[in-house]
Amino acid sequence: MKRPSVLALAVVVLAAGCSAPGADEKSTGDGTGPIKIALVDAQSGQLSSLGAWELKGARLAVDEWNAAGGINGRQVQLDVFDDQGDPTTGTNLARKIDSEGYLAMIGTAESAVTIAMAPILKQAEIPNITSGQSPGLVAVGSEFLFLNGPTSTTYDETLAEHIVDKQGIKSIAMITNNGSYGKGEHDAFLKALQARSVTPVADQVVTTDQKDFSAVLTGIRQKNPKVIFLGAEEVESGLIVKQARDLGITATFAGAAPQGTPVFLDTAGVANAEGTIVSSPYLGNDVSDASKKFAAAYKTKFNEEAELHGAKAYDGTQIMLTALKTSNVATGKALADAIRATKYQGLLGSFAFDQTGVGIFATSIGTIKGGKLVAAAG
Amino acid sequence: MSTPPAAVPRTTGTPRMRTRIAILAAAAIAAWLLPYGLDSYAIHVVDVILIFAILAVGLGLAMGIAGQVNLAQVAFFGVGAYATAILTTRAGLGFWVSAVLAVLATMAIGLVVGTPALRVQSHYLGIVTLGLALAFTSWVTNAEVSGGAEGLPGIPVPTLPGIDLTSEYLYYYLELFAFVVALGFGEFIVRTSLGRRMRAMRDDALAAGALGAEVPILRMTAFLLASVYGGVAGVLYAGLIQYVAPESFSIATMFLLLAMVIIGGRQSLVGCVVGAVSLALVREALVDHPTIAQIAYGSVVVLVVVFAPTGLAGLPSRIRDAVARRRGRRGVPARMTPFVPYEMSAAADPDAPAILRVQGVTKQFRGLKALDDVSLDVPAGEIRGVVGPNGSGKTTLFNVISGLYRPTSGRVEFRGRDMTAHAPYRLARAGMSRTFQNLRLFGALTVQENILVAIDRSHTAESWRYLLRPISVLRRDRDLHRRAREVIDRFGLTEFAELAPGALPYGTQRRVEIARAVAAAPALLLLDEPAAGLNGEEVRQLSEIVRSIRDSGVTVIVIEHNMGLVMSLCERVTVLAGGRVIAEGTPAQVARTPAVIEAYLGDSMGDLPEVSAT
Numbered sequence: 001m002k003r004p005s006v007l008a009l010a011v012v013v014l015a016a017g018c019s020a021p022g023a024d025e026k027s028t029g030d031g032t033g034p035i036k037i038a039l040v041d042a043q044s045g046q047l048s049s050l051g052a053w054e055l056k057g058a059r060l061a062v063d064e065w066n067a068a069g070g071i072n073g074r075q076v077q078l079d080v081f082d083d084q085g086d087p088t089t090g091t092n093l094a095r096k097i098d099s100e101g102y103l104a105m106i107g108t109a110e111s112a113v114t115i116a117m118a119p120i121l122k123q124a125e126i127p128n129i130t131s132g133q134s135p136g137l138v139a140v141g142s143e144f145l146f147l148n149g150p151t152s153t154t155y156d157e158t159l160a161e162h163i164v165d166k167q168g169i170k171s172i173a174m175i176t177n178n179g180s181y182g183k184g185e186h187d188a189f190l191k192a193l194q195a196r197s198v199t200p201v202a203d204q205v206v207t208t209d210q211k212d213f214s215a216v217l218t219g220i221r222q223k224n225p226k227v228i229f230l231g232a233e234e235v236e237s238g239l240i241v242k243q244a245r246d247l248g249i250t251a252t253f254a255g256a257a258p259q260g261t262p263v264f265l266d267t268a269g270v271a272n273a274e275g276t277i278v279s280s281p282y283l284g285n286d287v288s289d290a291s292k293k294f295a296a297a298y299k300t301k302f303n304e305e306a307e308l309h310g311a312k313a314y315d316g317t318q319i320m321l322t323a324l325k326t327s328n329v330a331t332g333k334a335l336a337d338a339i340r341a342t343k344y345q346g347l348l349g350s351f352a353f354d355q356t357g358v359g360i361f362a363t364s365i366g367t368i369k370g371g372k373l374v375a376a377a378g
Numbered sequence: 379m380s381t382p383p384a385a386v387p388r389t390t391g392t393p394r395m396r397t398r399i400a401i402l403a404a405a406a407i408a409a410w411l412l413p414y415g416l417d418s419y420a421i422h423v424v425d426v427i428l429i430f431a432i433l434a435v436g437l438g439l440a441m442g443i444a445g446q447v448n449l450a451q452v453a454f455f456g457v458g459a460y461a462t463a464i465l466t467t468r469a470g471l472g473f474w475v476s477a478v479l480a481v482l483a484t485m486a487i488g489l490v491v492g493t494p495a496l497r498v499q500s501h502y503l504g505i506v507t508l509g510l511a512l513a514f515t516s517w518v519t520n521a522e523v524s525g526g527a528e529g530l531p532g533i534p535v536p537t538l539p540g541i542d543l544t545s546e547y548l549y550y551y552l553e554l555f556a557f558v559v560a561l562g563f564g565e566f567i568v569r570t571s572l573g574r575r576m577r578a579m580r581d582d583a584l585a586a587g588a589l590g591a592e593v594p595i596l597r598m599t600a601f602l603l604a605s606v607y608g609g610v611a612g613v614l615y616a617g618l619i620q621y622v623a624p625e626s627f628s629i630a631t632m633f634l635l636l637a638m639v640i641i642g643g644r645q646s647l648v649g650c651v652v653g654a655v656s657l658a659l660v661r662e663a664l665v666d667h668p669t670i671a672q673i674a675y676g677s678v679v680v681l682v683v684v685f686a687p688t689g690l691a692g693l694p695s696r697i698r699d700a701v702a703r704r705r706g707r708r709g710v711p712a713r714m715t716p717f718v719p720y721e722m723s724a725a726a727d728p729d730a731p732a733i734l735r736v737q738g739v740t741k742q743f744r745g746l747k748a749l750d751d752v753s754l755d756v757p758a759g760e761i762r763g764v765v766g767p768n769g770s771g772k773t774t775l776f777n778v779i780s781g782l783y784r785p786t787s788g789r790v791e792f793r794g795r796d797m798t799a800h801a802p803y804r805l806a807r808a809g810m811s812r813t814f815q816n817l818r819l820f821g822a823l824t825v826q827e828n829i830l831v832a833i834d835r836s837h838t839a840e841s842w843r844y845l846l847r848p849i850s851v852l853r854r855d856r857d858l859h860r861r862a863r864e865v866i867d868r869f870g871l872t873e874f875a876e877l878a879p880g881a882l883p884y885g886t887q888r889r890v891e892i893a894r895a896v897a898a899a900p901a902l903l904l905l906d907e908p909a910a911g912l913n914g915e916e917v918r919q920l921s922e923i924v925r926s927i928r929d930s931g932v933t934v935i936v937i938e939h940n941m942g943l944v945m946s947l948c949e950r951v952t953v954l955a956g957g958r959v960i961a962e963g964t965p966a967q968v969a970r971t972p973a974v975i976e977a978y979l980g981d982s983m984g985d986l987p988e989v990s991a992t
Contacts, residue, residue: 044672045630081665087529087626091619092423092662099419112529112623119531119620120422136528178520180527180624187526207516 057313087116148316176231185231238267436607442644444600445580456627458612488605529623643689739788763948811900
């Protein structure tokens with residue numbers, strides 16, 4: 001009774017065993033219907049605010065194009081995927097957008113997630129414009145990976161250039177945290193200083209959730225530095241500045257993008273933050289006509305103030321869509337080449353990509369004056 | 379996979395066995411054919427799920443089976459992956475060499491993480507292990523060798539002759555092999571000596587120790603096992619993703635893992651796998667709906683915890699029970715059969731040397747002197763009664779003798795050796811066995827398994843046999859089952875063998891505990907109020923059982939309030955009051971001592987029986 005079915009099963013198993021699985025038929029986008037672009041970012045978890053900003057910037061760009069008739073008469077479809085800030089989930093999503101026929105990807109804001117996805121996207125030939133800024137993204141060496149801003153090295157290099165070379169200040173202390181952002185800032189800024197033969201008078205590392213910095217700051221006060229470099233996120237930086245002023249430290253603070261944000265200003269107090277030097281590719285919404293227009297559209301659509309991350313994602317998406325148009329909706333390698341060839345005047349400046357996938361190599365220096373970030377003179 | 383035949387109850391052997399083999403075969407074929415139906419996205423997800431399943435089985439072994447709250451499983455995972463990454467990309471070693479070294483490194487970390495378990499348990503242990511997991515992520519974020527926040531890319535894909543593992547389809551088979559071995563080995567442990575002891579320790583570490591389970595070694599073994607599984611999963615992760623970053627081993631991942639184990643059912647390894655698979659699939663299904671993902675995902679976890687506290691794995695049996703209850707079909711209730719007396723082995727010899735010698739023992743709890751200079755000699759082959767009003771220090775004396783308490787001063791000699799304050803399991807292995815005043819049976823083990831834990835005298839340190847000589851483990855286990863059967867049959871518990879002790883009548887539980895204590899083949903048996911809660915007939919049976927146990931050559935000390943039993947059963951009686959020995963002698967002598975009468979008057983006259991010379 002049972003024998004035939006068992007036998008049949010065995011035959012199936014054997015037959016299956018002879019050919020390897022995974023003869024993959026790939027469903028790339030056909031010539032009709034909407035152009036599918038995936039936005040992968042943390043929509044939940046600790047990094048979700050970053051993901052939300054990114055989504056708004058990208059959405060704004062896509063909606064503008066669609067309102068103007070899309071690309072070659074086709075609408076652009078932007079779908080959101082939540083990577084939860086987790087590299088493993090990121091690799092799942094890389095496979096998913098590949099199998100579901102997305103032409104290109106915007107995101108992520110988290111360098112580690114992007115690096116984890118890069119080999120799969122490279123294999124699948126899906127161009128990706130990320131908001132990450134870690135030098136590790138460049139080290140991956142994928143011709144399908146592009147950055148929508150400068151690397152963190154540029155932020156700190158420009159900052160060191162301004163402080164040391166232009167202002168001639170050599171008495172610099174550093175406070176960084178031991179999280180991934182702080183660690184990156186620490187290494188990049190220290191390297192920029194060492195290249196100028198400057199040794200920081202103090203190099204203090206705090207934890208990411210520390211709230212009391214009096215011990216660290218007391219130590220720094222004795223060294224009496226002219227500038228204190230901050231490598232920490234918005235709130236922590238704000239707390240450090242506030243507590244430093246309470247201890248009577250009068251030194252100027254300096255840092256990258258987080259120190260130019262309203263959150264930092266609110267935490268530190270406007271008076272305390274006065275004079276802070278900020279290295280950022282996007283100093284604010286009032287810098288140029290383009291940024292004013294972007295900020296107004298952003299405000300109308302989402303009813304909140306635009307900021308750096310939205311601006312970066314907006315630029316990145318604009319570049320992606322421009323490349324799709326110039327290449328006549330190409331895919332894979334041709335699309336990557338089109339992105340590399342795209343010259344674009346964006347909110348962050350002029351983009352011109354090199355072989356590493358970086359398109360912009362400068363940040364601007366701003367200072368906080370009266371609670372506002374303004375471009376520094378010179 | 380080896381399913382030890384001995385673990386299957388004899389009575390229902392063949393039909394159950396056959397369905398099991400059929401299910402296993404179907405699962406094997408399904409697993410083999412699975413990749414043929416999947417696209418490249420789905421196979422990647424399956425590859426990731428298998429890694430998490432291995433991790434979950436490891437966590438299940440430590441937490442569900444051994445009861446060790448281990449929130450550092452994600453760090454084990456990370457150590458395995460990072461070690462592989464560092465050894466391949468920085469030291470330039472081959473993948474497989476790195477893999478072996480990585481698992482060894484993880485085991486070393488496992489032993490370090492496990493050390494606190496020797497001092498603290500439950501949620502305290504959770505906090506300590508969580509701290510160690512956090513320390514790990516912090517370290518890899520900041521250390522040079524681990525690539526800092528950027529992590530380590532470019533890990534080579536493992537190579538196997540003739541198989542291209544860069545294909546995630548073929549990588550699936552590598553993982554499947556590792557998974558089957560991991561699950562099979564885990565089940566092998568759970569169903570045999572080592573796992574039984576771990577489960578006993580989880581249910582009641584004190585009682586397990588008193589029965590000879592080496593609690594400290596078992597706890598370390600639990601962490602060692604968890605770390606091996608974590609290391610293997612880490613190696614497979616490194617080979618699959620080819621990149622490691624601190625975020626992959628974050629606390630969020632740890633809680634995901636924890637949720638997998640709890641949802642699946644932590645007391646069953648298959649449950650852990652079910653949890654890993656279902657939660658990963660739920661997560662994957664919700665990826666397209668990021669706005670509701672968190673709420674939906676949280677709801678699933680809460681719903682399962684509320685409506686299926688035993689996890690998904692426990693659902694079938696809960697449903698079966700509910701259906702049986704609805705139908706009102708309760709079957710024939712199991713019945714206790716009469717005790718079969720032992721062969722008389724040696725008559726009591728009044729001049730035998732003392733098997734237990736307690737000398738000047740004082741036990742002080744802060745200001746309270748529970749025992750005050752207590753001395754006591756018990757010759758081999760005697761039935762000794764220890765009586766006294768409530769709070770007179772009887773149970774404290776037992777706890778000092780059996781090693782649960784360290785006396786403030788004085789010494790305890792057992793079989794001619796000073797055994798003062800030796801660990802309970804050492805005393806148990808030296809031939810001492812005890813019961814507890816308020817029953818300490820292993821609730822989640824069957825009656826038979828309770829007995830098996832006691833019979834098993836092997837050393838946990840010999841667990842290497844599981845790796846190198848699995849057949850000898852099985853053979854030994856079969857022998858243990860045979861001997862357990864004998865004890866169960868002798869104590870008339872045959873019909874209860876497969877039941878959980880918690881569901882049994884109180885009198886039956888008492889008898890199970892005595893059977894368990896005797897199964898350890900002790901030279902000295904300590905019974906703490908064995909008649910409490912028994913009816914008249916049961917007390918009579920108890921008296922018969924204790925006498926027969928003594929006749930088989932075991933010395934017995936009984937704490938008892940039932941004076942009728944003490945007077946008829948014991949050859950000599952020691953009376954404690956206020957932590958001091960106030961009288962010792964034959965029951966008749968003691969009952970006439972004025973100090974004893976006075977002590978009992980202060981308590982309750984009713985306890986003191988009319989003494990008639992016997």
